Amino acid sequence: MPIMIIKSLELENFRNYSKAKIDIDPYINILVGLNAQGKTNILEAIFLIATSKSHRIQKNNELIKFQEDHALVSLRAESLRGNNFFNIQVMNDNNKQIHVNGKRIKRATELLGYFNVVLFSPEDIDIVCGSPIDRRKFIDIFVSQVKPSYAVLLSDYYKVLKQRNKTLKDISKQKCKEDMLNMWDEQLVNLSYTIVNERLQAIKSIEEKANKFYSYISDYQEQLTIEYYSGIGGKDKYTAQEYKHIFQQKIKSSLKMDIILGTTSCGPHRDDMLLKLNDKEAKLYASQGQKRLVSLSLKYAEVEYIRENTGEYPVLLFDDVLLELDLKRKHKLFEELIKKAQIIITTTDLKRYQEVVVKAATIFSINQGEVIKGT
Numbered sequence: 001m002p003i004m005i006i007k008s009l010e011l012e013n014f015r016n017y018s019k020a021k022i023d024i025d026p027y028i029n030i031l032v033g034l035n036a037q038g039k040t041n042i043l044e045a046i047f048l049i050a051t052s053k054s055h056r057i058q059k060n061n062e063l064i065k066f067q068e069d070h071a072l073v074s075l076r077a078e079s080l081r082g083n084n085f086f087n088i089q090v091m092n093d094n095n096k097q098i099h100v101n102g103k104r105i106k107r108a109t110e111l112l113g114y115f116n117v118v119l120f121s122p123e124d125i126d127i128v129c130g131s132p133i134d135r136r137k138f139i140d141i142f143v144s145q146v147k148p149s150y151a152v153l154l155s156d157y158y159k160v161l162k163q164r165n166k167t168l169k170d171i172s173k174q175k176c177k178e179d180m181l182n183m184w185d186e187q188l189v190n191l192s193y194t195i196v197n198e199r200l201q202a203i204k205s206i207e208e209k210a211n212k213f214y215s216y217i218s219d220y221q222e223q224l225t226i227e228y229y230s231g232i233g234g235k236d237k238y239t240a241q242e243y244k245h246i247f248q249q250k251i252k253s254s255l256k257m258d259i260i261l262g263t264t265s266c267g268p269h270r271d272d273m274l275l276k277l278n279d280k281e282a283k284l285y286a287s288q289g290q291k292r293l294v295s296l297s298l299k300y301a302e303v304e305y306i307r308e309n310t311g312e313y314p315v316l317l318f319d320d321v322l323l324e325l326d327l328k329r330k331h332k333l334f335e336e337l338i339k340k341a342q343i344i345i346t347t348t349d350l351k352r353y354q355e356v357v358v359k360a361a362t363i364f365s366i367n368q369g370e371v372i373k374g375t
Contacts, residue, residue, distance in 0.1 A: 006315055052096075109152050209300070210297040296321075
């Protein structure tokens with residue numbers, strides 16, 4: 001099975017790095033160093049290139065090294081789409097310029113799909129324990145990597161939603177009449193159906209994969225299931241005509257309250273994903289250990305979803321996420337993934353990993369924004 005491979009990464013004025021270049025091994029790489037030395041910053045830079053966004057912050061200029069006016073991340077990668085060179089320059093005014101093979105792209109969504117990553121981080125437990133925003137973000141990121149057109153749909157949806165909410169506020173202030181909503185409502189309904197349908201297909205695909213992996217890596221016998229919760233209520237699956245009719249009725253019945261609140265109360269931006277173990281909601285009833293394994297199983301399912309839809313394994317980034325796993329479960333995880341994908345791990349202590357993994361890895365020491373190959 002082909003794998004996506006990062007060949008090199010260069011950083012300039014990125015976070016705590018003035019300048020750094022890393023030639024990355026095709027298989028296992030371990031970044032070792034004390035906390036706050038810049039290990040996670042390297043994973044963040046890779047994630048930025050793959051998705052055009054940081055997984056940690058909202059404002060791009062927070063990526064720029066203190067007292068500098070820009071940051072630059074450059075990456076060379078190899079995949080079924082060939083050898084490609086990417087760079088993203090972030091400016092102090094919060095804007096960024098993205099180039100692929102020397103050509104500037106106009107929309108960030110054009111970057112998606114060139115090479116894919118799956119990031120395993122301690123915050124993954126928020127997929128189980130956090131708010132609906134965390135679960136929607138989980139679905140939207142991995143579907144967007146496989147289907148860049150889905151990211152365009154989301155972008156269009158949120159633009160329409162913003163205009164609808166502005167119109168609701170204007171109606172509340174008597175600046176315009178309710179019929180001004182008709183144009184936005186029609187677009188919202190059409191975009192909503194397509195987004196929900198894509199999410200349902202993705203959930204159906206990852207549910208079996210996540211449940212199988214949960215059974216493999218845990219000592220528990222529970223059945224892991226995933227349900228999509230839509231604010232319009234009713235069943236999981238609708239025809240396009242059914243969904244649009246029900247959604248139209250829902251936004252009409254919610255109109256008075258929406259005008260008062262100045263916001264749209266239903267739609268894909270409010271939907272959720274219910275994670276259950278033996279029909280009990282994991283967020284409420286699972287132990288901390290079970291929640292961690294559920295989140296790990298979902299991320300593993302994301303890896304397989306990308307592999308299934310692209311024909312190659314994505315690059316896997318592990319940000320000290322395996323700290324809570326015992327050696328037995330770490331061995332099971334790497335047994336599934338080693339030699340299948342390029343892996344980059346951060347850790348403060350090599351002893352947390354089995355000797356066979358460390359011996360097979362290329363080690364990089366990270367210290368105060370400096371990268372040194374070897375321990």
